[in-house]
Structure formats: structure tokens, C-alpha cells
């Protein structure tokens with residue numbers, strides 16, 4: 001897929017096929033995150049891959065899904081993520097630069113995942129202290145976000161809307177994601 005098409009077709013996916021993701025691919029995603037732009041090139045991030053069966057459920061329990069369509073955004077049994085990448089930031093680095101770095105790395109990983117046909121959900125709504133305990137995260141790191149990953153079991157649709165930014169599911173369970181039209185947000189000269 002060409003880069004622009006990749007960017008435009010990527011959607012947040014919250015329902016996944018029960019299919020494992022190769023460890024080599026997961027490692028490649030983190031490598032893409034590692035190479036993202038970084039303020040003053042400080043590189044304050046670290047990444048924790050979760051793919052072991054016995055850890056998937058405890059991580060899942062710390063995450064909130066699709067707040068605007070709850071509870072329909074939460075993956076059901078057999079639809080849960082196959083892996084997670086937990087994005088960590090070293091506390092010694094100043095905000096907001098470190099948070100920008102995390103966002104750049106996450107977007108790299110999400111797009112790289114999509115290039116492999118892997119869907120993802122960037123999750124900011126995380127019970128961070130519970131997750132840090134579960135994963136034994138060292139004290140000098142905090143959790144920025146969690147990226148949930150899996151082969152898609154849904155195909156959400158992006159559509160221009162001036163009326164609303166609220167995503168919704170239709171009667172068939174298809175997720176629709178409104179996007180502000182280019183003509184309303186683009187200023188030139």
C-alpha cells in the first residue's frame with residue numbers, strides 16, 4: 001500500500017480475530033516507534049510488548065474502550081486484542097516534549113501495524129497504577145498509553161461531517177467515524 005493510502009485507510013479497530021501476531025512483527029513495530037522524531041533527540045521512551053496469553057487478560061481489564069459507544073466499543077470474548085504495546089516514558093524527561101515523542105512513536109507503530117494488515121486502538125484511558133503493578137514497571141517510568149493490536153474483525157468507516165465528531169455504530173454494528181471536512185479546517189495564505 002502506498003503511504004498516503006495507508007494513512008487514509010487506517011481506522012481504530014476494537015474487534016479482532018483470534019489470531020496471534022508474530023513476535024518478529026511486534027518487534028518491528030517497536031523499532032518503527034523507536035525511530036520516530038524526538039524533541040532534542042532525548043528519546044525518553046521505552047516499550048513493553050505483551051503477547052503472553054496469561055498477561056493479555058490482566059492488561060485488558062485495565063483499559064477502557066470506545067467511551068462514546070460504551071459498552072459496544074469493548075471487544076467481546078473471541079474479539080480481544082492479540083497483543084499490546086505499552087508505551088513508557090522516563091520520568092526524568094520534561095513534559096510536554098516527552099508526550100509529543102510518545103505520540104509520534106505511537107503513530108509510527110500504528111501505521112506500521114496497518115501496513116501488515118494489523119488493526120490497532122490507541123488507548124489513553126488506562127488504569128495506570130494497576131497496569132504498572134501488573135507489569136512490574138520500574139518506578140522511573142510512567143505509562144503514557146497502551147496500543148492494542150490484532151487482525152481486524154471489523155472495518156470502520158470514516159466520513160466527513162460538519163455536524164458531529166461523535167463516532168457511532170449503526171444497526172449492523174458498523175462503526176462510523178466522523179471527520180471534519182478539509183474545507184472547514186484548511187486555511188491557505
Ligand SMILES: Cc1cc2nc3c(=O)[nH]c(=O)nc-3n(C[C@H](O)[C@H](O)[C@H](O)COP(=O)(O)O)c2cc1C
Nearest residue numbers: 010011012064065066067121122123124125167177
Ligand atoms: C490520545 C488518544 C487517546 C485515545 N484513547 C482511547 C481510549 O482510551 N479508548 C478507545 O477505545 N479509543 C481511544 N482512542 C481512539 C480514538 O477514539 C479514535 O482515534 C477516534 O475515535 C478516531 O477514530 P480513528 O482512529 O478511526 O480515526 C484514543 C486516541 C487518541 C489519539
